[in-house]
Amino acid sequence: MITDTLDVHVHGLRLRRLLESYGYSVASVGTASGNLVTVVAPPQSHRERVAAGGLHLDPDLQLLGFDGRVVQLTASETSVLHALLLRAETVVPQRELISALWPDADPAICKNRLYAHVFTLRRKLACACAGAAIHGSRRGYRLSLAAV
Numbered sequence: 001m002i003t004d005t006l007d008v009h010v011h012g013l014r015l016r017r018l019l020e021s022y023g024y025s026v027a028s029v030g031t032a033s034g035n036l037v038t039v040v041a042p043p044q045s046h047r048e049r050v051a052a053g054g055l056h057l058d059p060d061l062q063l064l065g066f067d068g069r070v071v072q073l074t075a076s077e078t079s080v081l082h083a084l085l086l087r088a089e090t091v092v093p094q095r096e097l098i099s100a101l102w103p104d105a106d107p108a109i110c111k112n113r114l115y116a117h118v119f120t121l122r123r124k125l126a127c128a129c130a131g132a133a134i135h136g137s138r139r140g141y142r143l144s145l146a147a148v
Contacts, residue, residue, distance in 0.1 A: 020076065020102070050085040053145030055129060057085055066129040076101055077121045080114070084134065084143035093140040 047059035056065040062078045064071045073081065079101050083092050098107045098114055118141060122134050135142045 047082060050082060052085050052088045052143075053132065055085065055132060055145070057081055064124065064128050066132075069128050071124045071128045073121070073124060074117075076117045077124065080117055080121055080141075081125075081143075084141060088143045088145050091137060091140045091142045095140075097141065 050057045054066055059078050059082050062073045062075060064073055064081065080097055083097055083100055094111065094114060095107050098110045102110050118134060118136065125132050125134065133144045135144055
């Protein structure tokens with residue numbers, strides 16, 4: 001009985017992370033009558049396209065383009081890069097990025113999740129444009145476009 005409950009809990013967390021990575025807001029994950037129940041809100045749409053330093057981001061298609069190269073991003077990576085591109089060369093506070101990605105979550109809990117998204121975003125950004133880089137500090141993250 002305990003093993004079944006743990007399995008459902010683990011699968012619920014995996015489902016939540018998967019849905020959030022595609023931009024869905026998960027209101028609750030739980031069990032009812034032994035079945036997994038999830039309340040989901042669709043991803044936000046129609047964010048503006050952003051271009052800075054030769055980088056072009058289409059948030060709806062989750063595509064980053066530079067000089068003929070195109071890189072597919074996840075919804076979370078797109079949200080982070082969108083915020084950084086809007087304020088290129090300035091530090092965007094971690095709390096602001098966390099509240100954009102997970103509005104109802106505790107920022108202290110989400111720091112590692114944000115770090116993981118920034119880590120993969122750095123790799124994808126390097127594939128698209130070697131001159132652009134994301135720099136981290138205690139205050140937040142800054143997108144540098146100096147060498148682009």
